[in-house]
Amino acid sequence: MLDTWLLKEPPAEAPKEVKFSELTMDMFRMLQTLEREPQEDFNHIYDSSPAPGRLPIDKGYAMPGSKTSYPLVSACQENGDRPLKRENPHKYLLYKPTLSQVLVFLASVGYDLGGLLTSSKKEIDHLNKKTVQMKEMHCLYPGDLYPFTRKPLFIIVDSDNSFVFQHIPRYFGQPLIVLMSPQDVPSTFQDQQHNGSLFTLFLHSPLTAFCFICNILNVPIHHWERCQSYIDRFVTEASRLFTRCRIDSAYLQFFGDDFLRLLLLRYIFCDVVLHLHRSFKGRQFRPRCQPALPDGDLLDHPALQHLVLDLASHLEVRGHFMDSNEMD
Secondary structure (H helix, E strand, O other): OOEEEEEEOOOOOHHHOOEEOOEEHHHHHHHHHOOOOOOOOHHHOOOOOOOOOOOOOOOOEEOOOOOOEEOOOOOOOOOOOOOOOOOOOEOOEEEOOOHHHHHHHHHHOOOOOEEEEEEOOOOOOHHHOOOOOOOOOOOOOHHHHHHHHHOOEEEEEEOOOHHHHHHOOOOOOOOEEEEEOOOOOOHHHHOOHHHOOHHHHHHHOHHHHHHHHOOOOOOOHHHHHHHHHHHHHHHHHHHHHHHHOOOOHHHHHHHOOHHHHHHHHHHHHHHHHHHHEHHHOOHHHOOEEEOOOOHHHHHOOHHHHHHHHHHHHHOOOHHHEOOHHHOO
16 A cells, blocks of 8 residues: 555634544545445445445435434445455554654555555744744744655645645656645635535535535435435546546556545546535635646546536536536
């Protein structure tokens, strides 16, 4: 397994964010996303690949801002045949670590141990509260990661300053992928940030995120399962386009890993959905990746846009989305 790091900077309201024990909602979501579930029920092999998070019908996942529960399913068809049993990646979860703690954990991760899940927060160094302008001591800067690019590296940055990580140089010629969250969310969604990041929600459960931005709080279980088929079709088509378009070779290096493939395809879904949604006009409301993925052959491909609009029509929220000819 290649090294995978999530750099998460909690928003200003982080102390109010919902937690499971010492896990924030975002950390809990990513922990589940990178965890394999028992595969006894092969009839549901496409529910979300490595980490279906599927629960019995009488249990579910509450939509942000709602008391209604939904099954923890995120349909993806990227695996195809029955998967072989594989070990789960090792994960480190750090909540508001100091810079020294982050660097210690990054340096201790072996090549074959899997991923690093961390929650990083810029904190004020009270000892430096002087008039002299100094860089924040506990801020993780892009340059801090340069030594770790000696090996193939896949990074997810979830922060309102995420785009500063898009220019990390590849000094050692190894594959390097950086997925960056949108830097802002529309004002209508800002009061829901205590429920976790929208970007993390897309990576964990794409359909839940889709319903959230369309203000859908109640979906019957049979209707939910039908909607999952639209996610299936999107992922299948996105996977096909991904492997056929001209793309940076770094992506092909990571696409063979089922967890990283899952995250890449959900990233594409997130970008296409937010680009079409009327409330997310503006580049700061969309995610970004480095190296950049092609627009015409992938992110703006009509086939993917049509699948998103078909899902919106099925859920009767078509008015939330622009037509292709309205897009910039």
